[in-house]
Amino acid sequence: MKLEHLDTPAALIDIARMQRNIARMQAHMNALGVAFRPHVKTTKCIDVVRAQIAAGARGITVSTLKEAEAFYAAGVSDILYAVSIAPSKLPRALALRRQGCNLKLVVDNPTAAAAIAAFGDQHGATFEVWIEVDTDGHRSGITPEHENLLDVGRILHENGMTVGGVMTHAGSSYELDTPEALAALAEQERAGCVRAAERLREAGIACPEVSVGSTPTALAATQLQGVTEVRAGVYVLFDLVMHNIGVCSLDDIALSVLATVIGHQVDKGWAILDAGWMAMSRDRGTSKQAHDFGYGVPCLLDGTPLAGYVVSGANQEHGILSSTEEGAHAGEADAADAANAANAASITQRFPIGMKLRILPNHACATGAQFPEYQAVAPDGQSVPWMRLQGW
Amino acid sequence: MKLEHLDTPAALIDIARMQRNIARMQAHMNALGVAFRPHVKTTKCIDVVRAQIAAGARGITVSTLKEAEAFYAAGVSDILYAVSIAPSKLPRALALRRQGCNLKLVVDNPTAAAAIAAFGDQHGATFEVWIEVDTDGHRSGITPEHENLLDVGRILHENGMTVGGVMTHAGSSYELDTPEALAALAEQERAGCVRAAERLREAGIACPEVSVGSTPTALAATQLQGVTEVRAGVYVLFDLVMHNIGVCSLDDIALSVLATVIGHQVDKGWAILDAGWMAMSRDRGTSKQAHDFGYGVPCLLDGTPLAGYVVSGANQEHGILSSTEEGAHAGEADAADAANAANAASITQRFPIGMKLRILPNHACATGAQFPEYQAVAPDGQSVPWMRLQGW
Secondary structure, three states, X not given: OEHHHOOOOEEEEEHHHXXXXXXXXXXXXXXXXXXXXXXXXXXXXXXXXHHHHHOOOOOEEEOOHHHHHHXXXXXXXXXXXEEEOOHHHHHHHXXXXXXXXXXXXXXXXXXXXXXXXXXXXXXXXXXXXXXXXXXXXXXXXXXXXOHHHXXXXXXXXXXXXXXXXXXXXXXXXXXXXXXXXXXXXXXXXXXXXXXXXXXXXHOOOOOOEEEEOOHHHHXXXXXXXXXXXXXXXXXXXXXXXXXXXXXXXXXHOOEEEEEXXXXXXXXXXXXXXXXXXXXXXXXXHHHHOOOOOEOOEEEOOOOOEOOOEEEEEEOOOOEEEEEOOOOOOOOXXXXXXXXXXXXXXXXXXXXXXXXXXXXXXXXXXXXXXXXXXXXXXXXXXXEEEEEOOOOO | OEHHHOOOOEEEEEHHHHXXXXXXXXXXXXXXXXXXXXXXXXXXXXXXXXHHHHOOOOOEEEOOHHHHHHHHHOOOOEEEEEEEOOHHHHHHHHHHHHHOOEEEEEEOOHHHHHHHHHHHHHHOOOOEEEEEXXXXXXXXXXXXOOHHHHHHHHHHHHOOOEEEEEEEOOHHHHXXXXXXXXXXXXXXXXXXXXXXXXXXXXXXXXXXXXXXXXXXXXXXXXXXXXXXXXXXXXXXXXXXXHHHHOOOOHXXXXXXXXXXXXXXXXXXXXXXXOOXXXXXXXXXXXXXXXXXXXXXXXXXXXXXXXXXXXEEEEOOOOEEEEEOOOOOOOOOHHHHHHHHHHHHHHHHHHOOOOOEEEEEOOOHHHHHOOOOEEEXXXXXXXXXXEEOOOOO
């Protein structure tokens, strides 16, 4: 279907941009001499995953067992479930392994490691488990020098489970915005994860895989000595947060929300869109960055960004598009009536009722999750639906 | 299924609390002598809608045509689509009308009004249209004294459409937190909407319905002279934002997210949950209120809130539970190591791996939208799945 005829709101994937993003990351990984295991939590879409694998990805990373079940059913066998497992989820994990899925679990504490070992023993099953390493203090994992690292390794190893590797995610890279800082964090992520693997090996525990990654550190890394694979998710679509971090341009962002102008508040210089937070998500990741893009950057249907405008506010099914000129933001209109007069008068002409726009989102993972399907748009403007998963 | 055995994360509706919330609102509307038309955008769930209608609701309000289509198919005929219609959506609206659905459209500008009239004329159809009135400046609608009000009324009336009424939504009530301010806004909402109806009637345009509402103003209203019906959505489940506004207690909140403890960062006093922003949503509505509850308030399985703890941070599938004691928030741990020592040492005992918790959310509409289904929990702790709609 042609873009102009799609119901709004709709989540559009620009196929050409997506393919360019996939090729860029895979080429960088190839140059660094490591395998690449994309994190499919960003799109949860088999059509996207197939494109990543076709470009050279080796296996996938998932954030939920539902993703593992769906993508295994669709033919992907090498799957890393990258969240420290809750013991109550082990029966689902075992069912997948018994179907033939090469599912790897992750753990970062002795209690869960012991639960895996006990469950495996009880069911005559050998789980492959990767140990999560904390290299930047932002969330989960065991710091490389912590005693728990070897404790977890021994609990698994001595009870017949397979320690498949160590993995880390330097998620604090989302707070950076210079190439130097990103390169430094990429090296910190690499060094910490390699060190954890070395400690395990020194203790007599085989640790074949060393897995690192976040989109910013993956793209910033210049050498990955000792690393066997990299994981990244949002690179495939990119978004405004990644733009602010400095790892993509606006022209690389492959996800946008198609919206229609449904009203105006002329005195305030607002155009009202039929894409509110239910479509854009409540993610306001750029609010803490150097450039706050509100709920998104409006573009013409051909993808051209409309400089000087943002989606400045959102209710459930209403977005407020306004100028970024001083005082012209939502809620500040009273203070700047004079400055707004010319702008306000033109808002109905610039954005007439029925006009369709494409809104670039703060965070592709969060915005995609609001939709049961994407519309994948080819260079000729024709689109086809690509389903995505919801739930756990 | 018993609560303890549900996979996590899961969205739980406490049926007893929901029924109490429904009864409270309906009784208040009955006492005020107005009809009640719940906004089903909060739950998008037919089981909830049936309970609202059984309690006395007259028709429903929807935020998308998908809701209208699904709930008409499920037997609800009197439906107000409360977003100013994009002309491109008129064919779907017409299809619903032709199936027998008593669908009412909303419009707030002459351009869309003319598009409805032209489309109706072209297809020999009479649409019932309600005019959106702006009574608090927060979003869409025509202010009661604006010339567009009569223009829109005339365009519809003189071209054979039915002006069914006026409607307004005082969404700025979400920014208030005293009974006096809420009562004043409720009166402003009432008076503005009644005034708009009077102007239309004085111009010879019948305007039978006068529809107002938001959960806070609906509950705060003490008289609704001239109003025929009230709309409200989130009252059915309530949430932490409504708690801060002062219209419900924590014990009234009927939606919670069931989560499992999957890890700790002992030095920081963190427990890690398997409910991140994908489960809680990115809505941080309480961040702008007097009491910031982070990503939610943890409760025991029986619903008892755990005073002194919040979900202070969230990644896609990880939530960070921490103490609200001074300096114990995520990211501030370094500055308060001493103060945290006792707390940190106890985090693993207080929240052991595998423990299940119920997290009260900031915003029920946003959190519910992250799930393809609710688990409706009866007083005996048994749950059944209730499906909800996603998409447009």
